[in-house]
Amino acid sequence: MAKLSYITQYISDISLRLFVIKAIRSLCYKNDSRISWKINEWNERCVANYLRHEIENISIDFPTLLGKPNPAVPANSIFIMWWQGEQNAPALVKVCIESVRVHAGKHKVIIISQDNINDFIHLPDFIKRKVQQGNISFTHLSDIIRLNLLTLYGGAWIDATVFCAKNIPESLFEMPFYSIHFGKYTKDPSHGRWTTFLLFAQRDNAIVKRTLEYHYKYWSKHYVIVDYIMFDYLINEVISQDERLNKLVDDTPIENQDVFELMEHLEDDDFQFKDFINSHDTTFYKLSWKHKFKDTDKVIGMLKGL
Known part of the structure; x- marks a missing residue:
């Protein structure tokens, strides 16, 4: 869309x-002044x-739009999506996917793509149509897909660019x-209380299910996303309406606080990758x-060597 x-x-x-409000905000988003925060x-x-x-x-028939789960899908699976298929993914994505497999324990890792998506979820016709027309980007389609998968099956959604450095704790399942509650107040609506690139939930969890319903309500009427991070x-909105759900989020332990730090150091001179991983109490790193790495092969080799 031009x-x-x-x-x-x-x-x-x-x-x-x-x-106009969003345009004004975008001009000062990276500024840390008091007026910028206001x-x-x-x-x-x-x-x-x-x-x-x-x-x-907006009223919709959400149960009908949701569809039914596939009984063949194992409970507590880990879902990762690369729309073009894993075989066509960039090298860094492949390394990240493999890192999750290595540390997944007993949990099945399922790679979602355009070739198998219909085996797992049912997307309403108005969603498919707006994707085809370019109203819904693939980034925002993936928001809808992950909410569907977790509502129907439970388990985990991990973005394809999350590097898993340690065994995934069974307690998360x-x-x-x-989600990652890293304890740093941010300018997005999550304010550091969750990240949409990594989510664990029980099947039919109210936070996940209602957020999906709200996505469907919005897209049943609109042709443009109101904000890039509408998911947040x-x-x-879901948790603000229900104190029990808000407490569920607030009670999530503060951990994985260095989730973005690895990306900042991958090209450092004399970077000691294994020492960095061992000295940080972080399981998941967002890459x-x-x-554009100066030496992509070196970075990939380092990540593979863990």
Whole structure:
């Protein structure tokens, strides 16, 4: 979608006011000044209010849209998605997937792609149509897919660019809901309480299920996403309506605090990779396949050598 076309459609589908607010916020997002934080809070409040109003006034037949689970799928599986198929993934993604397999214990690792997605979930026709038309990006389709999988089967969703450095604790599969709560207050609506790139949940978990329902409500009406991180906004809306669910999130232990740190050091001179992993109490590290490494082969070799 061309930029001008996107702007026109956003204003038409959402509102000029919200477009201007988001534009102002984007100009100062990376600034750490007090006024920047105030503008960010203003933006967050406006987007949240807009979504709340939309969700309250849209009715859908969610149980029918959800579909039925495939009984052949093992309980507590780990789901990873690479839309083009694992064989076509970049080298860093392949290394990350293999790192999860090595540390998955008894849990089956299932790679979701465009070739097998229909074996696991049912996507409503309006979602498929809006993906084909370019209204829903593959990034935001993956949000819908992970919520479907966890609602129907439980288990874990791990992004394809998460490197797993240690055995995945069995306790994560036993919790009603788990995500990385790294204890650092951020400018996104999660404020460091969860990450959407790594989620564990019991089947039919209320946080996951209601967030999926809110996605369907939104996309049943709209053609443009209100905010790139709408997923976070919708989780926040779900837990803000139910103190029990909010407590479930707040009680998630603070851990994996260095989840983004490995990416910052992979190209350091004389970086001691194994010493770094052993000295950090972190299991999961978020990487990026889009990053242009100075020596990709060296980085891949280092990650493989753990």
